[in-house]
Amino acid sequence: MTIHSSYQQILPYLTPELRQPLSAVAEPDSLQEIRLRRSRSLQIIRQGQAFSVSQTGSLLPPHQDGIRVTGQAVDTMFRNLCAHSLHSFQDAIRQGYLTLSGGSRAGFCGTAVLRGGGTDTLRDISGINLRIASERIGCAEALAAAIGDPRTDGGVLLAGPPASGKTTLLRDLARILGNLMRVCILDERGELAAVRNGMPQFDVGTQTDIFDGYPKAEAIEIAVRVMSPELLICDEIGGQAEADMLLHTMHTGVSLIASAHAADLQTLLLRPQISRLTEAGIFRRGILLGTGTQCGQIRGIAQLKRRSA
Numbered sequence: 001m002t003i004h005s006s007y008q009q010i011l012p013y014l015t016p017e018l019r020q021p022l023s024a025v026a027e028p029d030s031l032q033e034i035r036l037r038r039s040r041s042l043q044i045i046r047q048g049q050a051f052s053v054s055q056t057g058s059l060l061p062p063h064q065d066g067i068r069v070t071g072q073a074v075d076t077m078f079r080n081l082c083a084h085s086l087h088s089f090q091d092a093i094r095q096g097y098l099t100l101s102g103g104s105r106a107g108f109c110g111t112a113v114l115r116g117g118g119t120d121t122l123r124d125i126s127g128i129n130l131r132i133a134s135e136r137i138g139c140a141e142a143l144a145a146a147i148g149d150p151r152t153d154g155g156v157l158l159a160g161p162p163a164s165g166k167t168t169l170l171r172d173l174a175r176i177l178g179n180l181m182r183v184c185i186l187d188e189r190g191e192l193a194a195v196r197n198g199m200p201q202f203d204v205g206t207q208t209d210i211f212d213g214y215p216k217a218e219a220i221e222i223a224v225r226v227m228s229p230e231l232l233i234c235d236e237i238g239g240q241a242e243a244d245m246l247l248h249t250m251h252t253g254v255s256l257i258a259s260a261h262a263a264d265l266q267t268l269l270l271r272p273q274i275s276r277l278t279e280a281g282i283f284r285r286g287i288l289l290g291t292g293t294q295c296g297q298i299r300g301i302a303q304l305k306r307r308s309a
Contacts, residue, residue: 014077021053021067025044032048035128036077036127039069041053041062054066054067081100106130106131144173147257158289166259167235174193177233182227182229186234187234188214192234193208235259260274285303287302
């Protein structure tokens, strides 16, 4: 398996006192997350395990003090991530995350500023989580073999807890299947293909078209109408508008591979929109992924039966 990590693209966002030790961490391509919490130790996540980081880049148990993240470092990094223009990124800040060049994601937590019954923005940022995108060529080969040909065998729902490798697997699966059939990636958050100036930064297949930044429901409708795909691939499905549009695609002959957060398939199928799609036959199989040392590995495959008429 060949690994290309976006780790080096994240380092410039960090302040110098954090960037230097992180540049010295061994095996940086295996890092999944960098976590900064105001006035607490800098931590990284590797194979689902947390470690503090020393001044020399050594990894320590999470309960041991490593580099202390100052409030000034958090504020500076937040401004760096927003390109020193918080107003331009208000929509992303309101959602609690923004997608970076290379497909990595920066998540924020802080104090919500409410307006009109909803969150208008955040203030007093208390933590930043950098989820590092990586291209792992070949990581989805077992998954591709397990699902067969989705054009004839039906749609697939990829489920797993956070940090179970869903996005990374979908990305490599798009590469494998996109070399065999017409695929459309519905990349609402820009994480799957990491399009920049019209070009994906990851290999997603020779017959793959990308709808970057579109709301999923809108992308589904346009993709089916104008690109004649044989397969749609998207991350984190579940909204009502998306479900309504996907039900419409049943009559177009287009299959779907999507992911969703869940600890197990039984819990996932209790969600109303997922249940609607499964009962309608959009998803014929569910695949559960592991976390930690089992990140990206198939823990179970279930046949999702269609409800009898």
